[in-house]
Every structure is written in structure tokens, then in C-alpha cells.
Amino acid sequence: MDTVAPLLIAGRWQAAQDGMETFRAFDPASGDAIGPAFPRSGATDVEQALAAASAAAPRLAATDPERIAAFLDAYADALEADADALVQLAHAETGLPAAPRLRGNELPRTCSQLRQAAAAVRGHRWTQPVIDTAAGLRSHHAPLGKPVLVFGPNNFPFAFNAVSGGDFAAAIAARNPVIAKAHPAHPATSQRLAGHAQRVAEAAGLPPATVQLLYDVEPALGLALAGDARLGAVAFTGSRSAGLALKQAADAAGTPFFGELSSLNPxxxxxxxxxxxxxxxxxxxxxxxxxxxxxxxxxxxxxxxxxxxxxxxxxxxxxxxxxxxxxxxxxxxxxxxxxxxxxxxxxxxxxxxxxxxxxxxxxxxxxxxxxxxxxxxxxxxxxxxxxxxxxxxxxxxxxxxxxxxxxxxxxxxxxxxxxxxxxxxxxxxxxxxxxxxxxxxxxxxxxxDRMPTGVLVSPAQQHGGPFPASTQPGFTAVGLPAAILRFTALQAYDNVPDALLPPELRDRNPGGLPRWTDQHCTTADIGATP
Missing domain, CATH: 3.40.309.10 (Aldehyde Dehydrogenase; Chain A, domain 2)
Structure with a gap:
């Protein structure tokens, strides 16, 4: 019997608990099966991942942002150091050219995204503080306090991978645990990426279930997972039919669904x-x-x-x-x-x-x-x-x-x-x-006057659009810090004493964060003399 690859759940690699149907990747150039067997997870695995992520969510939300930034930077470093092996795996599983596509373009973009997310964490600008001193109201964007489920697509084994891509980086930057549902077309690539993520997260002192990996689930179980009310958000890139089914499940639970479904790009x-x-x-x-x-x-x-x-x-x-x-x-x-x-x-x-x-x-x-x-x-x-x-x-x-x-x-x-x-x-x-x-x-x-193929990772980017290009036209899947906002909650504080407020909403502003204070953008402390 083939050895079956383990799952990453609750901070450790473990054998699948049930649903021991397995699958393998295929070499697109020949159509032949390659690599080891991977488990198609059952309900027990999914429940363990959900429970662990839900327990980790409040701890991660309270984590010092510098630890999050350090994780993202160190993860990018780890991917760069392992570039040869990662590119070899992704090339074998996707048929995409090792050079320049994977080694020269996509992997560097992935590392850049992670580092841009780290910079956004340190800059705190994604929190968008708003202060109304007369009303005693203060608000900002904050972690969801729940896990984010990310479905990775087949066409970007690094830059959109559920365990390394833009959705992952944005969700982690907002201090939310990620349950990564890898694409079954590149399971070995996803496993190696997740190995780096788990080691770096542990070294950064993040909760054990900050990053979890499931390779595949049956469609019905995938719908049940997307419709679980313990999730704070779902991110999906893929076909319109699959995306709409997942969206219906998420909608029934009241969970925000951020889907990129299809586009002709006229x-x-x-x-x-x-x-x-x-x-x-x-x-x-x-x-x-x-x-x-x-x-x-x-x-x-x-x-x-x-x-x-x-x-x-x-x-x-x-x-x-x-x-x-x-x-x-x-x-x-x-x-x-x-x-x-x-x-x-x-x-x-x-x-x-x-x-x-x-x-x-x-x-x-x-x-x-x-x-x-x-x-x-x-x-x-x-x-x-x-x-x-x-x-x-x-x-x-x-x-x-x-x-x-x-x-x-x-x-x-x-x-x-x-x-x-x-x-x-x-x-x-x-x-x-x-x-x-x-x-x-x-x-x-x-x-x-230029073709649409390139998608620059820029703060001004909009990689989204009206339905069916995406399900949330007011948000982007690419570009930081804007992409982080998908995985945040707008939280207001009414008449809360200064010492009990989150740091970016207090009277003092030692970091010089731009804040919309009494209808003016300023970096000054509240009550400071102009």
C-alpha cells in the first residue's frame, strides 16, 4: 500500500483520520500519475481543522503585529532559500515552465507579496482609524476573530496557492488563522510550502493552528466546510460553477465570500x-x-x-x-x-x-x-x-x-x-x-493600449470587478494593504476610556499613523496644539 502524505492540522503533521480515499498528481505533459498519494479528507479531519482554527483565532487576533510581520518576512526568506526544490515540484505538477515563469516570475512575486504584507502590518494603515472626538466614537478595521478558509486555484501554484498566495498573505496580515484547501493539481507543491509556513510560524511564536492544510475534500464536504458558521470569511479562485455553489453555502451561514469566478477581459x-x-x-x-x-x-x-x-x-x-x-x-x-x-x-x-x-x-x-x-x-x-x-x-x-x-x-x-x-x-x-x-x-x-495579462502587485491595483468576475466588486484580491480589508471587521468604540482602546485609536499616536480625526487626515495626537 502506498504511503499517504500527512495533513497539517493544529500545528502538526498527522495522518488523515477518515475518508481514506487517496489521489495523486499528474504530469500534464504525459498524463501520467506522479508523486506520492495524498488523502482526500473526511469529516473528522475537517472538524479538527475548524476546531483548532477557531480556538487559535482569538489568540492570533491578540498577537503583537510585529510577530505577524516577522512571520511573513521569514516565510518569504524560506521560500527563496528553497526555490530550486519548489520550482521543480511545481513544474512537474503543473507543466508550467520552470524558467522564466516559475523561477523568474511567479516565485519572486509570491515572496514580494509576503513582504508587502509584512510592510502593511508594520504600517498599520489597513486599520484605517476614524475618530470623532465630539461624539466619543472611534472605529477601525480589526481581525475577524474567526478563521479564513482559502481555496487555491490551479493556475498559480505559488502566487495564488492557498498556503502562500495573496489571499493567504492578506488573511494572515489581518491576524486571522488560515485553513488552506489546496488545489489537488499540485499537492506536493502545497505540502512543501505548508512545511515552510508551519516551521516559520512556530519559530515566530504564532498559535499552532495559524496555518493548516487540507489537500482535497469531496464536493459535499467542501460545501459543508464553506457553510460552517465558525468561519469568518471564504476566499475562492476558480470556476464559476464551483464558486457559486460555495457562495450559496457561505451565504446561508452569513459568511462573507470573496470569489473570483470568470472573466473574458475584452x-x-x-x-x-x-x-x-x-x-x-x-x-x-x-x-x-x-x-x-x-x-x-x-x-x-x-x-x-x-x-x-x-x-x-x-x-x-x-x-x-x-x-x-x-x-x-x-x-x-x-x-x-x-x-x-x-x-x-x-x-x-x-x-x-x-x-x-x-x-x-x-x-x-x-x-x-x-x-x-x-x-x-x-x-x-x-x-x-x-x-x-x-x-x-x-x-x-x-x-x-x-x-x-x-x-x-x-x-x-x-x-x-x-x-x-x-x-x-x-x-x-x-x-x-x-x-x-x-x-x-x-x-x-x-x-x-496594453494587453491585460499582467497583474502588478500594487497598492492601487484592483484585481476584482462586477459579477461574475468577482462576488465582491468593492474589494481587490491583489494589492496591499487594500486586499487585507476583505478579512477584517469594522469595529467601533463608543465612550470607551482611552487606556482601554486599541493602540491606533488612543489619543497618543506615537507611530505617526494617518488617522481621519474630526473630518481631517492627520498624524497628530488628539488634543495636540496645532
Missing amino acids: VFLLPGALAERGPALAGEFSGSCLLGSGQFCTNPGLVIVPEGAAGDAFVADVQARFAATAPLPLLSRGVLVSLRHAIAALRDAGARLLCGGDAGTTGYRHAPTLLTVGAEDFLADPRRFQAEAFGPCSLLVRAADAAQMQAIASTLEGQLTGTLYRAADGSDDAAWRSLAAALRPRVGRLIA
Whole structure:
């Protein structure tokens, strides 16, 4: 019998207590099972994790923030020191290139996120203190006092991993324990990450259940877990169908659910831009769409292209680039099956296949696929053309004029991003403004003249958007300290004596924290002489 990997529960690695169904990871390049067996947890494991996290929550909320910051910094250091082994595991389990993708980009981004979270903890600005001296009221954002459940996606084994990614860093920064539900596509990577997290948390003196790891659970148990009232919040990145089911369970318990579900990230090529630099735009789009086999949440899956000679040339150029690109492995068999179904649905709706469609090669590969449809057909039934095809695939919509482009924009569901390319000479500016006005309420991030694939970890970032891009359009999953606010509670103190207030709400402000005091932003002590 294969040795089964242990779970991380209550500060120690232990064998699964029940539900001893096991699974293994798969090499996307070959489709072969690899690595050890991992447990699919049952109800006993889930209950132990919930109970331990619930017991740890008040202790972690009362922990000195400097210990939290030290943990986040030390965790980043540990990942950097173990980069070779981590990258090797993630490459084997996801098929993503070891270099530059994992070693040169994603792992450094992950470590940067952790360090930015540490800086946010030390700066205290995420607490956003507000003081009304006349009313005797003071408020700030504070820990939830409950655990956060994080579901990790399949496409970012480090930067969005449930035990190392942005959701994890933000929840820990707010001093909440994390129950990490790893993605079963990369269990060994998650196990190694969690090993570092557990050792560093113990060294930092954090409660034993600050970080816990479950590899997988049956869907029904996952719903029960998400719907447990002991949780303070749930964070999820993945498919719309799974996300909506989990959200329904969380909603029933009154638990905030922060889900990133799907996005087409529409790109509008205005006529002047296309005439001015069509070949360059074809290269930009092809590179963006095919990067990482198209498995980015900000992949440009819908491109609106003007009719006419310049548009025809753009389509022909892109078609040639797609056809000349060899199929690369997708993340899992599930991604391959979902992509095939999405492409079939688009074709059934009336989209015409230009190239790709499938690939009969080994492993989980799919040929880069390009489809097209006329604007009139799109507008006749826009919902059928807005199913996300997650992978190296995009739909080109041919529009007769700016009016049709605006009509298309007005039918779009909520998106993470919306991109507008304009001519440098200003000839597209009027159309740009009209399209931007239509897109602005439908996208989290409005982009000018560059593809949407990159998501910079910046305090000004919005990686979210109207439904179904996310379930909470007022929040971001990327960018600190803003991302921390998802996992906080707004707490007010009424007529509480100064000595009994949290430090950032007291009269003295020795750290110079900016506070909104009597309708002015100031770093001064209360009662200080101006």
C-alpha cells in the first residue's frame, strides 16, 4: 500500500483520520500519475481543522503585529532559500515552465507579496482609524476573530496557492488563522510550502493552528466546510460553477465570500490604432493570449476587431501566429475537458473556427484556437458568446463601426479588465471616451493600449470587478494593504476610556499613523496644539 502524505492540522503533521480515499498528481505533459498519494479528507479531519482554527483565532487576533510581520518576512526568506526544490515540484505538477515563469516570475512575486504584507502590518494603515472626538466614537478595521478558509486555484501554484498566495498573505496580515484547501493539481507543491509556513510560524511564536492544510475534500464536504458558521470569511479562485455553489453555502451561514469566478477581459481595437500599428497589435495579442497556454484569469478571451482591410489583415496575422504555435500542456485533464466543452459551445452558438479546435497529442494539450463571429450575431444572443474558454483560445468579434462596438460593450457581463487601444494621433479619442464610459461600470481595471495579462502587485491595483468576475466588486484580491480589508471587521468604540482602546485609536499616536480625526487626515495626537 502506498504511503499517504500527512495533513497539517493544529500545528502538526498527522495522518488523515477518515475518508481514506487517496489521489495523486499528474504530469500534464504525459498524463501520467506522479508523486506520492495524498488523502482526500473526511469529516473528522475537517472538524479538527475548524476546531483548532477557531480556538487559535482569538489568540492570533491578540498577537503583537510585529510577530505577524516577522512571520511573513521569514516565510518569504524560506521560500527563496528553497526555490530550486519548489520550482521543480511545481513544474512537474503543473507543466508550467520552470524558467522564466516559475523561477523568474511567479516565485519572486509570491515572496514580494509576503513582504508587502509584512510592510502593511508594520504600517498599520489597513486599520484605517476614524475618530470623532465630539461624539466619543472611534472605529477601525480589526481581525475577524474567526478563521479564513482559502481555496487555491490551479493556475498559480505559488502566487495564488492557498498556503502562500495573496489571499493567504492578506488573511494572515489581518491576524486571522488560515485553513488552506489546496488545489489537488499540485499537492506536493502545497505540502512543501505548508512545511515552510508551519516551521516559520512556530519559530515566530504564532498559535499552532495559524496555518493548516487540507489537500482535497469531496464536493459535499467542501460545501459543508464553506457553510460552517465558525468561519469568518471564504476566499475562492476558480470556476464559476464551483464558486457559486460555495457562495450559496457561505451565504446561508452569513459568511462573507470573496470569489473570483470568470472573466473574458475584452479588448477593443479602435480603427485608428489598427491602421497605425496592426502587425504590432497582432503580436501583442497573440503573445498575451498564448502566454502560459492561456491559463491566466486576465487572458484576453474576447477581441472586438473592426471590419475592413486592416481588420482582415489583423485576423490573418493572428491566425497564422496561432497555427504556428505548438500546443503546450494545460494544467490538468479537467482544464482540457472544460476547454473542449467551451469551444464546442461557442461553435454551437454560431462562432466559426479559424484554427485549432483540438490536438491529438500526448498529455493534456490543446492547439491554440481562434474563433470569429460577426457583431450582429453576437448581439443577437450575447450571453452564449460570453462563456469563458480557459486556455489558449479567443473569440474575435468583427464590428462594422464604433456604434456596434459600443453596443457590444453594453452587453458584457462583469469583467476583471477591459482594454481599449487608440491611435496616437487622437483620431480614436471620441470613440475611446464613449467605449470607456460603457466599459467602466463593467470592469475592475480599465486599461489603455496594453494587453491585460499582467497583474502588478500594487497598492492601487484592483484585481476584482462586477459579477461574475468577482462576488465582491468593492474589494481587490491583489494589492496591499487594500486586499487585507476583505478579512477584517469594522469595529467601533463608543465612550470607551482611552487606556482601554486599541493602540491606533488612543489619543497618543506615537507611530505617526494617518488617522481621519474630526473630518481631517492627520498624524497628530488628539488634543495636540496645532
